[in-house]
Amino acid sequence: MASTAGSSGPNNTFRLVVVGSGGVGKSALTLQWVQQYFVSDYDPTIEDSYTKQCFLDDSVCRIEVLDTAGQDEFSTMREQYLRTGDGFLLVFSITNRESLDYVRKLHRHIDRLRDRDDFPMILVGNKCDLEDERQISPEELQRVAAELHVPQLECSAKYRKNVDKAFHDLALLVKKFKAADRATTGAHDEIPDGKKKRKNCRIQ
Template sequence: MHYGSGKYCRWEGSIPDGFEALTSYFVTDYDPTIEDSYTKQCVIDERAARLDILDTAGQEEFGAMREQYMRTGEGFLLVFSVTDRGSFEEIYKFQRQILRVKDRDEFPMILVGNKADLDHQRQVTQEEGQQLARQLKVTYMEASAKIRLNVDQAFHELVRVIRKFQEQECPPSPEPTRKEKDKKGCHCVIF
């Protein structure tokens, strides 16, 4: 089974949004010698996918590299903390930057409101998250690494959105050869 290659990264606002915890619950392989990078091989809708996640959150030295990550990415998780309005307000800017770098009006993205278990500390309502998602024309979901709410689902949904986008961009040719089937994979960047 071929998993293809992928490249993922993400950044955040000034207050942690819990993305590292979200990622660490999703992935199984972690190599701290390569910044904060994670790898996950899984089967989504009976198709193999390899997810490589590079977490540059809070590391200013990676700021200049963001646009390079954006250029190579095939999909993005836009993560904010529901307990931090500032991280929520930065999402629109990040989404616009991705579209500018990609020179597109639309691109595969999922908006994730993390720390959904901290309802008593909530600064961003679910309705506000849904409204922003409609404005950005993306799917919205809330997650919590602490109680494992929608952790796998967020990553899996991103892969589905990427696949749908790729199929619309390049409809499959009639019955690919076995060699072509083995080369298919999912390559994306997560912010």
């Protein structure tokens, strides 16, 4: 995904939120994608946002990325960004089993808040360069992703492995999700008191 100086309209502006427990490398992933450098030490209390313009399916998109604070559960902004984000990177560390449990809880919480079971999310196992410290196998990651019905991939912020792919794939999911919603707004309006569910917005 290359940066460009083009303009983008409101339908091509996507707000991606990077969530997960502290120390899993959320900021490292975000800064590696936005600014293309690796940061090993980062203030876990900082919550910051970045904007990047790039091509997605041959059109210019404006990507807003919210890098959430390490202690998400104590952030007063937590419910707001979970309610207003267009898509979520659920980041855990393959070296920390508790961090995987945490993002599974986040996934359930987002489903409840957004009242949908197909909201754009990708499960990201970061720190795959630390193979000797691995606690989550690739096979387990695949099983968990299948249970949650979300795409998955392993990343290394340090070596930039799959970093571009993670953000690109999530932005693509959001784009398809928004397009499907716009196409079916009328049909949704005719469905009283029911969840708006679509099953065709996944990356193949």
